[in-house]
Amino acid sequence: xxxxxxxxxxxxxxxxxxxxxxxxxxxxxxxxxxxxxxxxxxxxxxxxxxxxxxxxxxxxxxxxxxxxxxxxxxxxxxxxxxxxxxxxxxxxxxxxxxxxxxxxxxxxxxxxxxxxxxxxxxxxxxxxxxxxxxxxxxxxxxxxxxxxxxxxxxxxxxxxxxxxxxxxxxxxxxxxxxxxxxxxxxxxxxxxxxxxxxxxxxxxxxxxxxxxxxxxxxxxxxxxxxxxxxxxxxxxxxxxxxxxxxxxxxxxxxxxxxxxxxxxxxxxxxxxxxxxxxxxxxxxxxxxxxxxxxxxxxxxxxxxxxxxxxxxxxxxxxxxxxxxxxxxxxxxxxxxxxxxxxxxxxxxxxxxxxxxxxxxxxxxxxxxxxxxxxxxxxxxxxxxxxxxxxxxxxxxxxxxxxxxxxxxx
Amino acid sequence: xxxxxxxxxxxxxxxxxxxxxxxxxxxxxxxxxxxxxxxxxxxxxxxxxxxxxxxxxxxxxxxxxxxxxxxxxxxxxxxxxxxxxxxxxxxxxxxxxxxxxxxxxxxxxxxxxxxxxxxxxxxxxxxxxxxxxxxxxxxxxxxxxxxxxxxxxxxxxxxxxxxxxxxxxxxxxxxxxxxxxxxxxxxxxxxxxxxxxxxxxxxxxxxxxxxxxxxxxxxxxxxxxxxxxxxxxxxxxxxxxxxxxxxxxxxxxxxxxxxxxxxxxxxxxxxxxxxxxxxxxxxxxxxxxxxxxxxxxxxxxxxxxxxxxxxxxxxxxxxxxxxxxxxxxxxxxxxxxxxxxxxxxxxxxxxxxxxxxxxxxxxxxxxxxxxxxxxxxxxxxxxxxxxxxxxxxxxxxxxxxxxxxxxxx
Numbered sequence: 001x002x003x004x005x006x007x008x009x010x011x012x013x014x015x016x017x018x019x020x021x022x023x024x025x026x027x028x029x030x031x032x033x034x035x036x037x038x039x040x041x042x043x044x045x046x047x048x049x050x051x052x053x054x055x056x057x058x059x060x061x062x063x064x065x066x067x068x069x070x071x072x073x074x075x076x077x078x079x080x081x082x083x084x085x086x087x088x089x090x091x092x093x094x095x096x097x098x099x100x101x102x103x104x105x106x107x108x109x110x111x112x113x114x115x116x117x118x119x120x121x122x123x124x125x126x127x128x129x130x131x132x133x134x135x136x137x138x139x140x141x142x143x144x145x146x147x148x149x150x151x152x153x154x155x156x157x158x159x160x161x162x163x164x165x166x167x168x169x170x171x172x173x174x175x176x177x178x179x180x181x182x183x184x185x186x187x188x189x190x191x192x193x194x195x196x197x198x199x200x201x202x203x204x205x206x207x208x209x210x211x212x213x214x215x216x217x218x219x220x221x222x223x224x225x226x227x228x229x230x231x232x233x234x235x236x237x238x239x240x241x242x243x244x245x246x247x248x249x250x251x252x253x254x255x256x257x258x259x260x261x262x263x264x265x266x267x268x269x270x271x272x273x274x275x276x277x278x279x280x281x282x283x284x285x286x287x288x289x290x291x292x293x294x295x296x297x298x299x300x301x302x303x304x305x306x307x308x309x310x311x312x313x314x315x316x317x318x319x320x321x322x323x324x325x326x327x328x329x330x331x332x333x334x335x336x337x338x339x340x341x342x343x344x345x346x347x348x349x350x351x352x353x354x355x356x357x358x359x360x361x362x363x364x365x366x367x368x369x370x371x372x373x374x375x376x377x378x379x380x381x382x383x384x385x386x387x388x389x390x391x392x393x394x395x396x397x398x399x400x401x402x403x404x405x406x407x408x409x
Numbered sequence: 410x411x412x413x414x415x416x417x418x419x420x421x422x423x424x425x426x427x428x429x430x431x432x433x434x435x436x437x438x439x440x441x442x443x444x445x446x447x448x449x450x451x452x453x454x455x456x457x458x459x460x461x462x463x464x465x466x467x468x469x470x471x472x473x474x475x476x477x478x479x480x481x482x483x484x485x486x487x488x489x490x491x492x493x494x495x496x497x498x499x500x501x502x503x504x505x506x507x508x509x510x511x512x513x514x515x516x517x518x519x520x521x522x523x524x525x526x527x528x529x530x531x532x533x534x535x536x537x538x539x540x541x542x543x544x545x546x547x548x549x550x551x552x553x554x555x556x557x558x559x560x561x562x563x564x565x566x567x568x569x570x571x572x573x574x575x576x577x578x579x580x581x582x583x584x585x586x587x588x589x590x591x592x593x594x595x596x597x598x599x600x601x602x603x604x605x606x607x608x609x610x611x612x613x614x615x616x617x618x619x620x621x622x623x624x625x626x627x628x629x630x631x632x633x634x635x636x637x638x639x640x641x642x643x644x645x646x647x648x649x650x651x652x653x654x655x656x657x658x659x660x661x662x663x664x665x666x667x668x669x670x671x672x673x674x675x676x677x678x679x680x681x682x683x684x685x686x687x688x689x690x691x692x693x694x695x696x697x698x699x700x701x702x703x704x705x706x707x708x709x710x711x712x713x714x715x716x717x718x719x720x721x722x723x724x725x726x727x728x729x730x731x732x733x734x735x736x737x738x739x740x741x742x743x744x745x746x747x748x749x750x751x752x753x754x755x756x757x758x759x760x761x762x763x764x765x766x767x768x769x770x771x772x773x774x775x776x777x778x779x780x781x782x783x784x785x786x787x788x789x790x791x792x793x794x795x796x797x798x799x800x801x802x803x804x805x806x807x808x809x810x811x812x813x814x815x816x817x818x
Contacts, residue, residue, distance in 0.1 A: 001463060001690050003456050006437045006680045008449055013442060018673055021442050028415045029438040029677060033422060033430050033611060035755045040417055047412050054410060067478050067613055069672040072654040098635040103653045196673055202442060204476055204613055204675030225511050227504030227556070228760050243652050244512045245481040261760070263478040264427055264605055266613030268438060269678070271415045281410050346444045351637050351670070 012367070014376050015348040016146040016174060016321045016360050018196035018203050019367040021272070025201045028275035029268040036265045044274055045255065045265070051277035055176060055199075055285065056191055056209045058183035063209040064255040065273060067266045070173040070194025072246060073206020075103045077190050078140065080221070080248025081169060081214045083239045084108030086137040089130055089166070091122045093152065094145035095351045096171060104140065107242050112136070118148045118353055119312035124156040131164040138167035138189070143181065144174035147351050149323040149360060150316050151179065158187030167213065173197060176207065177280055178292045178320040178364055183209055190214055195269075198292070198320055200365030201276035205269045215252075222249035228261060293319050294407050295368045298400040299361065302377040305399030307391045308384070311358045320368070323350070323358040327389045332359050335383055343379040373400055421776070423785050424757040425555040425583060425730045425769050427605035427612050428776040430681070434610045437684035438677040445674045453683055454664065454674070460686035464585060464608075464694065465600055465618045467592035472618040473664040474682060476675045479582040479603025481655060482615020484512045486599050487549065487578060489630070489657025490623045492648045493517030495546040498539055498575070500531045502561065503554035504760045505580060513549065516651050521545070527557045527762055528721035533565040540573040547576035547598070552590065553583035556760050558732040558769060559725050560588065567596030576622065582606060585616065586689055587701045587729040587773055592618055599623055604678075607701070607729055609774030610685035614678045624661075631658035637670060702728050703816050704777045707809040708770065711786040714808030715793070716800045720767045729777070732759070732767040736798045741768050744792055752788040782809055 013019045034041040045064075052063045066073045082088060082104060090101050091114040101111050114130055116122060127139065139161050144151050154170060161168040167189040172181050176191075178198030183191045190210035196203035210218075223240050224233035241247045245263065253260035280288060296319040303310060303324060311323035326332045332349050336359065339345045348360040361376065377396040384391050422428045443450040454473075461472045475482045491497060491513060499510050500523040510520050523539055525531060536548065548570050553560045563579060570577040576598040581590045585600075587607030592600045599619035605612035619627075630650050633642035650656045654672065662669035689697060705728040712719060712733055720732035735741040741758050745768065748754045757769040770785065786805040793800050 001460065003460065003683075003687055003690070005687070006440045006453070006684060008440055008443045011441065011443060011447070013444055015444055018442050018445060018676060021677070026439045026441065026677070029611075030435045031415045031417055032420065032435065033427055033605075034417045034420060035422055035424055035749075036427060036612075038420070038749065038755065044415070051410065051412065068481065068654060069476050069675060071672045072477065072481075075652065075654045095637065099653070102634050106649065106651055106653055194673070196442075196676075202438075202675060202677035203445075203673040204678050225508060227507040227511075240515065242515055243484065243655065244508070244515055245477060245484045246652065246654065263480045264603070264612040266478060266611060266678075267427060267605075268430070268435070268611035268681070269613050269675075272677070274412075275415060278412055278414070281412070340444075340447065346447065 010344050012345045012372055012375065014362050014367060014372060015346050016197070016362040017364065019200060019362055019364045021202050022200045022276060022279050022366045024279055025272050025275045028271045031271055033267045037259060042259065044270060048270065048274050048277060049255070051281055052207055052209065055277060055280055056183045057181065057185065058209050060183065060209045060211050062215055062252060065270070066206040066208055066251060067263055067269065068206055069203050070192065070206045073192045073194065073208050074100065074171055076246040076248055076251065077169060077192050077208050077210060078103050079107045079242055079246060080218050081167060081190060081210065082107065082109045082138060085110060087112065087135065089114060089136045089139045091116070091127060091139070091141060093121055093148065093150055094118050094142065095147035096142045096145055100140045100142070100171065119150065121150050121152045121313065121316045124160060127157055128160045131160060131166060136166045138169055140169045141171070143170050143172040144179065144318045144320065146174045146321050146360065148312055148354065149318050149321040150312055151175065151318040154186050154188065162187050175318065175320065177288065178368065179318060180289055195273055195276065198365045199276050200279070201272040205266065205273050218249045218252060224260070292363060292368050295363050295370065295373050296320070296322065298370070298403040299363055299373050301403045302373070302396040302400035305392060306381060306396035320362065320364045322361045322363065324361070326357060326359055330387050330389055332356055334387065335359060338383045338386065339379055345376055345379050370404055419753050421754045421781055421784065423771050423776060423781060424755050425606070425771040426773065428609060428771055428773045430611050431609045431685060431688050431775045433688055434681050434684045437680045440680055442676045446668060451668065453679060457679065457683050457686060458664070460690055461616055461618065464686060464689055465592045466590065466594065467618050469592065469618045469620050471624055471661060473660070474679070475615040475617055475660060476672055476678065477615055478612050479601065479615045482601045482603065482617050483509065483580055485655040485657055485660065486601050486617050486619060487512050488516045488651055488655060489627050490576060490578060490599060490619065491516065491518045491547060494519060496521065496544065498523060498545045498548045500525070500536060500548070500550060502530055502557065502559055503527050503551065504556035505551045505554055509549045509551070509580065528559065530559050530561045530722065530725045533569060536566055537569045540569060540575060545575045547578055549578045550580070552579050552581040553588065553727045553729065555583045555730050555769070557721055557763065558727050558730040559721055560584065560727040563595045563597065571596050584727065584729065586697065587777065588727060589698055604682055604685065607774045608685050609688070610681040614675065614682050627658045627661060633669070701772060701777050704772050704779065704782050705729070705731065707779070707812040708772060708782050710812045711782070711805040711809035714801060715790060715805035729771065729773045731770045731772065733770070735766060735768055739796050739798055741765055743796065744768060747792045747795065748788055754785055754788055779813055
């Protein structure tokens, strides 16, 4: 048995995740391992919490990491906040809305799905209508729906949820660190993100935050393990949490000054997230949002100039994902494959009803760079021509360069 | 807000985990990110599976990683193989036996705990007796119980389980890659390990393997998510799996040629495990077991010569963890703290009934080195003397050196 060392071919990752990790983040992971209760390590964990609060724009004490990919973070918060039988409204406008329902159904929640055509977002009135009709413990919402490239405005939804006494739990996996997310101002009860998109670290950790209202629920569901429980540890009054590993109450204790032993914190991923957050602090959120927005503008200008049509409700398009309608007679997989194999640039196809209909281009985190936008547009033009798509040649890159030039003025 | 870059103080990690990652592994994590469906990346995943089969000593097709720490791997396999109402026997001889019960209780299994004094292991007859009395779907067992430093012989238990038609699911988190584990020869139905112990990668990934019998159960519990299911995907006949993230059926599909989208594989941890397994392949398992065994012998000789007493049933002590009884009048936390703060060497205390009674020394993976054993013994002597423990001075290190000298002959 003989295998070679890890030596990946050069790649420019323009998918909606995973994207390129910041080289500073990759270097941070090379640091040697510290014990999980070493004061130096717990100090890093506390710093991570502090920087995370900035990135989420929140004062929530409970703002920390779960040692899973983003999907596990979603499940941890949802199954910690929602008890069996709780009624939850899920306005779904793409694949990941259904994922929230899948997760919650398994823990015995009573789900109401509000569905909408893929490529659109919800009007605040639709949510208010639903909350008027019936009483819900929570509304679970996707912020950036990468499967369709749509972004749901949340400010008004937060106000509506507060008015009707429903928790608002938001999946910001695809937007945090790239598009504006304001957990406190928007009155989000909880928010969850991942590391492999606009945060620009490797996949493998989830960022979570939740308010005191959810903290109170978690307290009532707490149960300390037999092997380490003391006489002071009594079980809470609400139904226990279904998973041991994704147990929000135990994770909270582990991240609290009590540091009650649960899992062994993923050391190198902790280093990675710490450094990724430090990159965001250095750049500032405002500059980061502006960078993504400018690159998005250049990308869209380039695609339009080339004559490719952008999918969905443009007004609500995510600034960090752009979907194009696959021109007739062309196989999206061929476009994607040629870009990857010949140019070393990766973009994505889609799922469900949009499978084969759109191609998705990510503009996220470290991958969100002028250089990447320009080389992608150039490569895409060549591949489209090779596939006999009638496009305006020489226009795409030029239009994007014009956007950058105007922005410098 | 201003935080410094990651720059940990020098540490020698002699706890029962996490231990030092091999420098080759830390370097591998610096490689840039590949997309999760990039053929180069899926090829790496397949290589990881192949090397894992060697390390587990199995032919099981289903041998792959879960993107959680080891605890999440345990929960994934247990909740995938065990349905609500299934009767499971858990012979517990320390904290981590109780953990298996905690995990299984939450998924509605019907648990029978067989308890034993901490510091001992089970006789095969005790297990046979229990299986004769009642019928069980499975027996869940810890191989190396780090909380007590005991290692349970499993070969005979495997034969007994087979005879009585019970699955045998084994937690080898602390032993795999350091002590002998033979999944197929010992007739283990499933085996789970982590990365942060004898595998010597960072924490954050779990190694799992299971046989066809469990594969059949998983197939019957399968349910494909709404966002990506096709007309061919029908739900299985058995109760669904409680968690979406820790769903063995979906993970199996993700690691199979179908590569059905589930989570986003943790790229850098995948690189880390790939390289850690390559280190084991290079060293060979036999050489690795011999290295741990020799270092264990030297450590015990040193501790004995110093006059410190080793805890528990010595005959069944793990070769990768050694517990010493804390001498009377000494605070274990002070010993541990001085070793960490003055010498940069980390050892561990214990849990539950052994809290404050024993100190645990790890001898695992990359940390299992002659140099580390010798400097630990020297430091321990100094700290014990400082705490007025009467020990034989100058004897510990000398005895260990004698063991190494004899081994070279």
